[in-house]
Amino acid sequence: MPGGLDHLVHAVRDLDAAADAYQELGFTVGTRNRHPWGTHNRIIQLDGFFIEILTVAEPEKIEPHRDGGYSFGAFQRDYLAKREGLSMLLLASSDAAEDARSYAAAGIGEGDVFSFARQGLRGDGSAAQLGFSLAFARDPLSPDAGFGVCQHLHPENFWSPAFQAHANTAQAVAGVVMVADNPTDHHIFLGAYTGQRDLHATSSGVTARTPRGDITIVEPVSFRDQYGVDLVADDTGARFTGLRIAVRDVGVVERLLQQNAVEATCHLGRLIVPDLFGATLIFEQGIVR
Incomplete structure (x- = not known):
């Protein structure tokens, strides 16, 4: 598996x-x-x-x-x-x-x-x-x-x-995020792909919790609510949009990005880089499992 x-x-x-x-x-x-x-x-x-x-x-x-x-x-x-x-x-x-x-x-x-x-x-x-x-x-x-x-x-x-060893204190992957109009359409595939029988489902999405990081599929409105970034789902089903990274000190990341004039926003305790060559990077405090 x-x-x-x-x-x-x-x-x-x-x-x-x-x-x-x-x-x-x-x-x-x-x-x-x-x-x-x-x-x-x-x-x-x-x-x-x-x-x-x-x-x-x-x-x-x-x-x-x-x-x-x-x-x-x-x-x-x-x-x-x-x-x-x-x-x-x-x-x-x-x-x-x-x-x-x-x-x-x-x-x-x-x-x-x-x-x-x-x-x-x-x-x-x-x-x-x-x-x-x-x-x-x-x-x-x-x-x-x-x-x-x-x-x-x-x-x-x-x-x-x-x-x-990274200047931004990055340590581990916390998860990846996908966006889809109908996340539950991908529930069966996600279970077969990860080998996880018990997926976590909510009204806004579905998550597979792996031994190293989560895979979450959410609706565009949920992605906006959680990360402050507006995205539009298209007709190609679920697509990867965000990478969640656990860091030792979000404050260090924030100061470094300000120093390098990198566009970023704070949202719900996370530091978000909204468009890095088509990807959203999400910096989170703490070590993950």
Whole structure:
């Protein structure tokens, strides 16, 4: 069964500009990585979770979707043709092949397991071999939202306390937020995707509580009430809109953003950055489970 949140893809058209914007928010951002299928990324690590800032840098290398195969690059390319923003969520997996079989049995599977390796850097700057196995899922009502699991094949080479030290005191992911006109339409998919049988449902939305962070789907009016940001749902079902980040000291974040002239608002005890390349970043006080 999938575990907690592993990473969230933030698809952008200008990778370095987006990385600079994250640095102005006080994050430590990794160097550029290149994938052989045409996407490039830069990574921000938290405790057991990372933000993958990603762009399609070499479109000629993008592989198309095929029968029995899912193209990560083609999904990101098609997403960026419409908008920038939070394009895909991946949960932690201890066995991507088993999760792929479970998704297929539930009728939400999207292609075979996709495995790849690349060179990375440890916190001390030395080279390290990295490897990942991904399995994807599809919500048929939300074609513009990507879902999957990620199994780290060499986790000891990937996670680094040095990369998790941030000037804004960010520590962990608290959750991701999606917006949809009818959140309950996605209740069955969310349960099958996360493996959570008992979802928390209210009049304004539905939440899956994972071992590392929540996945919440709310109506646009609820997103406005909770975070002070007006959004409009579209006809593409649920889409990722917000990332909730637990920080040690919201006051430090507020002072840093003021110093860097970053637009932000305080709302219900949270600090909100309303439009970071199509995403809403939500800073919250305290350590989460």
